[in-house]
Amino acid sequence: MPKASPSNSKKLRRQEAEALILSAAEKVFAEAGFGGATMQLIADVAGLPKANLHYYFPTKELLYRQVVQNIFEIWLQAADVFDQAEGPEEGIGAYIDAKMEISRRHPNGSKVWASEVMHGAPVIQDYLETTLTDWTNGRITVIERWISEGRMAPIDPRHLLYMLWATTQHYADFGHQIETLNGSAPLSDAQWEAAKNNIKTIILRGIGALPTA
Amino acid sequence: MPKASPSNSKKLRRQEAEALILSAAEKVFAEAGFGGATMQLIADVAGLPKANLHYYFPTKELLYRQVVQNIFEIWLQAADVFDQAEGPEEGIGAYIDAKMEISRRHPNGSKVWASEVMHGAPVIQDYLETTLTDWTNGRITVIERWISEGRMAPIDPRHLLYMLWATTQHYADFGHQIETLNGSAPLSDAQWEAAKNNIKTIILRGIGALPTA
DNA sequence: GTCTATAGGCAGATAGAC
């Protein structure tokens, strides 16, 4: 590989700077909300002058929009495991594992998403109406097939999906409350494992997808 | 009852004005977050001049704190049904009913609470450490008794409580997303009923508190 | 108690040197 040409090196630096800014922005938006976050604070966290942020992201809103989009991508990827499964025990179990891993690794992203939706999705309403709607309908089809095959009880697929989202994202969005109730300590590896298994056990047994214990 | 004395009439008007402001504030804080909310907008929603808000609530932060406290009270009252029950099917079932009713009737309150916790509970951290911790420990004792009596499976009570909070509050906090996925229409009476029954069925069956269907 | 007008401060965005 030849030495990076000036244009390549520029592009690389641009990507690096953008990633740095996006990471800082995700943290600040999660902790302060869109209205409470300031470009100055994001710049301080990123270790850059404030004007640089405006160079890469013209407005605060565009920066925010990019943060939300990035989260949405990660969010959707967790869905892959759902479809590759033979039945609900494997598919829903793996989906819970994947969503819990995201809650643990990307709690700030989850919080920004939650905040955006709670405020009426002013920035990503189009995503809700297109991509998320399509994704949801696809998963509903899969669940209905499992039900018709007798692999699980006849549960309303839509409310089951809401339950999966709610239980897994709760560990990110309400992480501060959970840590406080844990003696102001982060959950240990074992506690995360227990949380995951607890959700899987109750839901899978609850929908009749586990051999009756 | 004698005609209201000046001091009584003053007090009544104070209460009415405060209630009006608190109601408007809850709505605006829920929709815009603390940082995004403005005293001007709250005043407009309440139909009062902005200066009046500062007369009754000296600072924006004090007004916000009162809103969060009010929600917390409602929240705790739903717990009463938990203790008056004989077993998990009745107790947890009634608790789910009560929490779902709050999600439906006070969605803004739930959102303000969620937002506060997501941002690290800067205003109500003391409540988390005292009242909520005590409440949680009390309910854990009840659940552990039900388990020891063989009325339900040996589930970790703490994670069960998180699941109850997550699933019920999700219908308030993510109400906008749920409505969008419902064709941009609010849930009907029947849909709320279905949601409630779905949660109760899955969780109660999942913890082994239902006669095996 | 109520309201208008305004002070004081801070945040988003940009101009322009380097």
Add this chain to the structure above:
DNA sequence: GTCTATCTGCCTATAGAC
């Protein structure tokens, strides 16, 4: 591309007439 200095506007809070 980077950064300092600054403009502009909005928001909290208050002074002071009524």
